[in-house]
Amino acid sequence: METRELRYFVAVAEERHFGRAAERLGIAQPPLSRAIQQLERRLGARLLDRTTREVALTEAGAVLLTEGRAALDAVDAAERRTRRAAVGPGIVLVSKAGASEELLAKLLDAYAAEPGAVEVDVQLCGPAQQERLLRDGRADVALLHCPFDSTAGFDTDDLTTEGQSLFLPAGHPLSARSELRMADVAGVPLPRWPLPDGGYPDGPGPEVRDTMQLRQLVSLGRAAAVLPDSARHGLVDDVVAVPVVDAPRVTTVIAWPPHSRSRAVADLVRCAARL
Amino acid sequence: METRELRYFVAVAEERHFGRAAERLGIAQPPLSRAIQQLERRLGARLLDRTTREVALTEAGAVLLTEGRAALDAVDAAERRTRRAAVGPGIVLVSKAGASEELLAKLLDAYAAEPGAVEVDVQLCGPAQQERLLRDGRADVALLHCPFDSTAGFDTDDLTTEGQSLFLPAGHPLSARSELRMADVAGVPLPRWPLPDGGYPDGPGPEVRDTMQLRQLVSLGRAAAVLPDSARHGLVDDVVAVPVVDAPRVTTVIAWPPHSRSRAVADLVRCAARL
């Protein structure tokens, strides 16, 4: 199976429409129809149920969609990591904007002091984006936060575990308390994070993209949020953090794709484990 | 990047010889040379240092070799799983021959009683082969044994944890002891298991491929081995198992590729977790 065929199939399966898929792929519709037919013939499996009104996935088609996406990511990753390796040594670390700042700084300092350390390009992004970057080769290692982030398919090492606090504007009724329980927080409209598909769940809270943005909303008095204790780091004084004693504990882990434990990534991971 | 190009590159990188690689691929040498040149041009990266006497990998080439192998496995997996999904529902479970027999039987019984259970094709193979099968799509779930098997890149659920015993022929000097420590076992030549590449490490013990084979060698008085306690199950009476109290504990886990948690696999995993 060629990646071209896979890309074509994934486009049609996602659009559920040959015309739109062809447009997205930048080709005409007839060659796309033919390519899918040929793929079906080669696999000996019907992938799509087509009527003139709708295109639906068969069981086999659904399997090929998920497996094919993973395969295309792997191919993209191979290409990206090779390109990066060609321009010179160096690794890309991705972390959530505004999270684990202190830990990240310590890690980078410690690694830089290591003999044979290479350049570390730090990328900051919103949650749920990290997994994607690690999977398609735009990043080599990530700092993830269990149980929020999925570590599925990656190797990981635990770094720190911490409790969570409610971050809220000074003056908020709950800000005077010395500690809280989840039940106390139930009435507070919590911010809504993007779903893996980029949309937002329904609810009363504000839509936020990253922790920096959230922090600003909190200090403006327009949001309150339960976050790991370490978000207290660098807090401005008009925001108060009150520990939520029964909130799930958050573990910061360092994650990397299991097959690509390069020298540099291994060094960085070893370094992180010593912190 | 097309899978054809990747297959070509991996062949050359593994053979370190264009002629042999071409032969392996079933094409002539000139088109292979051209394809690699074209790949290098498209990636903007030199992948191989070639002289007339030897072909060596560059840094970028080494990256593409490992990443490319993973990507090709993912593509093969997509194709195989789609083909299987097309012939009908059903999943392939792979376990080590002669290991976790009781657990496996219970699991299969429990799952078969589940509503909506599909056929489970059980494959038995030697250790280190399972990972490969799971990775290239010939299997959907596996029973692995930590810390012997690597679970890198898979999702897992722990099933059971047990100690290990020394299995040895009745009449062996150590067979009278009621328990042992690792130090007692140090002098016993242990069997050698295949390495991931199919070869065997050097040493005094016999070469074995799977637990069944080992069991037979033990009962013939030609081997002794430290194995999980559950290997005691179905033991013939001329073999004695003596607990090794300080041997590392073995955890049997059920593992599956994280992206392909199909209905059937999810059911099986849930079923396993309840055992």
Add this chain to the structure above:
DNA sequence: CCCACCCATACCGCAGGGGTATCAATGAGA
């Protein structure tokens, strides 16, 4: 009943992948 929509078919042109023949560079051995 007609029309709009949408996938499939027919047919054509050409890019590019594969084959054979041959060259060029390099290192081993006489």
Add this chain to the structure above:
DNA sequence: TCTCATTGATACCCCTGCGGTATGGGTGGG
């Protein structure tokens, strides 16, 4: 030092197969 075997690159040709345009045919909505 000269020769020769080895090995990757180049030259050139053929033909497969991918993509394009034009068009057909089936289906649901108005």
